[in-house]
Amino acid sequence: MNTTLITRSNEGEKYLLYAKLDNAKILYNLAKSVNFKEHAVFCALDSGLKISCEDAKSTQGIAFVHTDLFQEYSVKEDCVCIKINLSVLIECLNIFGSIVNSIPTALKICYEGYGHPLSLLLEDNGIITECNIKTMEADSLVNFEFDFDRIINKIIIKSEGLKEALSEIDVSNDIIEIVISIEKQFLRLSSFGLIGDTHIDIPASSDYIESFDCKKTQVNRYKVSFFRNSLKALVSSSKVALRITDSGVMGIQFLIPIPELSKMAFVEFYFCPDEEIE
Amino acid sequence: MKFGVKLIDSSNIEYFTQIVSTVSKLCSKTASDKSCALKLTPDMVFFILPEFAANNLGSGGSGRTSFWISLDPKSIFDFYICEGKSMDDNLIMLEIQAENLLRALKSSPNMKMVRIKLTKRQTPCITVEIDLHSMSSKTSSRTITHDIPVKVISSSKLSSNDFQEPNINMTNLSILMPPIKIVKHMIERMKCLSDFVSLEASDQGTLTFKIDADAVSVCTYFRNLTNFPIHAQRQNACEYSLCTVRLSLKRLSDFINALQFQPNKIICNFVNNKYAHFFVIHNEDLVLQYLISSVLI
Numbered sequence: 001m002n003t004t005l006i007t008r009s010n011e012g013e014k015y016l017l018y019a020k021l022d023n024a025k026i027l028y029n030l031a032k033s034v035n036f037k038e039h040a041v042f043c044a045l046d047s048g049l050k051i052s053c054e055d056a057k058s059t060q061g062i063a064f065v066h067t068d069l070f071q072e073y074s075v076k077e078d079c080v081c082i083k084i085n086l087s088v089l090i091e092c093l094n095i096f097g098s099i100v101n102s103i104p105t106a107l108k109i110c111y112e113g114y115g116h117p118l119s120l121l122l123e124d125n126g127i128i129t130e131c132n133i134k135t136m137e138a139d140s141l142v143n144f145e146f147d148f149d150r151i152i153n154k155i156i157i158k159s160e161g162l163k164e165a166l167s168e169i170d171v172s173n174d175i176i177e178i179v180i181s182i183e184k185q186f187l188r189l190s191s192f193g194l195i196g197d198t199h200i201d202i203p204a205s206s207d208y209i210e211s212f213d214c215k216k217t218q219v220n221r222y223k224v225s226f227f228r229n230s231l232k233a234l235v236s237s238s239k240v241a242l243r244i245t246d247s248g249v250m251g252i253q254f255l256i257p258i259p260e261l262s263k264m265a266f267v268e269f270y271f272c273p274d275e276e277i278e
Numbered sequence: 279m280k281f282g283v284k285l286i287d288s289s290n291i292e293y294f295t296q297i298v299s300t301v302s303k304l305c306s307k308t309a310s311d312k313s314c315a316l317k318l319t320p321d322m323v324f325f326i327l328p329e330f331a332a333n334n335l336g337s338g339g340s341g342r343t344s345f346w347i348s349l350d351p352k353s354i355f356d357f358y359i360c361e362g363k364s365m366d367d368n369l370i371m372l373e374i375q376a377e378n379l380l381r382a383l384k385s386s387p388n389m390k391m392v393r394i395k396l397t398k399r400q401t402p403c404i405t406v407e408i409d410l411h412s413m414s415s416k417t418s419s420r421t422i423t424h425d426i427p428v429k430v431i432s433s434s435k436l437s438s439n440d441f442q443e444p445n446i447n448m449t450n451l452s453i454l455m456p457p458i459k460i461v462k463h464m465i466e467r468m469k470c471l472s473d474f475v476s477l478e479a480s481d482q483g484t485l486t487f488k489i490d491a492d493a494v495s496v497c498t499y500f501r502n503l504t505n506f507p508i509h510a511q512r513q514n515a516c517e518y519s520l521c522t523v524r525l526s527l528k529r530l531s532d533f534i535n536a537l538q539f540q541p542n543k544i545i546c547n548f549v550n551n552k553y554a555h556f557f558v559i560h561n562e563d564l565v566l567q568y569l570i571s572s573v574l575i
Contacts, residue, residue: 117494
């Protein structure tokens with residue numbers, strides 16, 4: 001069955017990146033979850049594929065497809081990075097759609113190197129589609145300096161809980177305030193709208209909260225649009241980890257179950273606070 | 279001139295509604311004034327949109343399209359009668375807004391019987407009378423009448439070339455299309471990526487859809503499709519082993535999305551680099567012919 005070894009097939013020999021996925025939907029769903037901008041940086045690492053999407057150097061969404069989700073995966077260099085039109089990639093991955101109760105669409109990804117297109121080969125029931133996506137040079141991505149040593153607060157919450165809380169947020173204002181309180185032992189999401197203020201309190205003792213690791217009370221405000229970018233990932237996830245550093249930088253990690261393979265994938269979002277309030 | 283139709287069976291009512299819905303959608307996308315011709319003969323019923331009426335230059339126009347639908351009234355209607363002006367001229371030709379006919383057929387649920395006939399109110403009309411099932415045993419059933427104005431196209435004004443069935447003399451290659459569900463989905467995705475698609479068919483049963491856009495080029499290969507032989511006795515006939523047409527994805531998508539019934543099969547006749555002639559066949563009772571012309575690069 002699947003192993004975490006990086007396998008090299010004879011066919012893959014001439015490619016810088018060669019990967020095979022029995023079910024194209026897996027990559028389709030993960031790519032869609034970070035498609036809040038048209039273009040993305042597509043990186044092939046030893047450990048798997050990383051799709052990074054960035055908006056105005058202020059927020060980043062990263063989908064990670066680990067090698068053990070692939071049937072075959074080989075990359076010849078340490079890190080092969082290209083910029084592609086992510087919306088186009090997603091349309092191509094969905095070319096056959098999903099017909100329930102049938103064998104899933106198989107996918108082969110090939111990349112020869114600089115100047116060559118990113119090739120996708122999809123097969124469904126004898127029908128073959130070949131896509132050649134033009135590539136560009138990868139822009140450098142913002143380094144959020146998300147220092148894992150400087151995480152002050154970390155909360156693991158069940159996705160339904162966060163979904164419910166975010167749906168109550170008043171959209172008339174574009175700011176959301178997140179309070180994690182050590183004294184009151186809760187996570188509070190607040191919005192300040194035209195009709196009034198909305199506060200949603202989730203106590204640490206709530207069934208939704210799996211872990212509440214608070215070192216210091218923090219109050220931070222973030223743009224609601226940054227949370228909205230991550231809604232697709234939230235909807236397909238089972239659990240969410242909210243991590244905030246001492247400078248208020250938010251790192252959200254979504255755990256996405258892949259039932260077809262009984263495995264997990266991760267999608268992360270990073271963004272800075274709007275104003276700092278101590 | 280006399281014309282009468284009765285629809286009693288609910289599945290017949292539904293099927294005829296689907297057909298009119300298809301005509302209405304095709305008209306709205308191709309005819310500038312959303313009307314088409316309705317030709318009634320004792321044996322057949324036709325909905326026709328001739329090429330000259332479908333010159334759609336205004337809306338992103340690339341290529342002219344036209345359609346020809348023939349229906350077998352004996353299997354679609356529960357009762358049908360048609361008499362023209364005289365024995366030699368035994369047909370009725372009308373210009374109709376299919377949308378109006380559709381609105382009448384969809385006006386109410388619980389239809390018990392639909393009667394359609396030609397009448398003369400202020401102007402010639404197609405009158406649709408719908409008997410509804412009564413809501414309770416106490417109230418008697420109600421009848422709703424719709425009068426749809428139509429124009430009668432006098433046969434003296436028609437030349438022998440008008441409203442003729444599209445000919446297949448120019449066909450170079452004929453192939454059965456792959457399952458419509460797959461093609462429909464694929465065309466929708468391709469529409470997001472490009473404006474035009476090249477269809478390449480071979481006499482070995484292969485059909486390829488190719489798009490070439492700035493950001494991406496996509497090719498979908500279908501194999502093991504059935505080719506149909508073309509009669510080689512005709513003057514202009516030339517059987518090709520490979521045929522290509524370049525079609526507007528919007529036109530192709532509008533055509534496929536207009537189909538409101540489930541066809542048994544769709545055959546495509548290719549005229550190399552000129553046009554694609556589609557035959558949509560449903561059971562033995564309906565044939566829809568639709569032409570999309572090829573666009574040069």
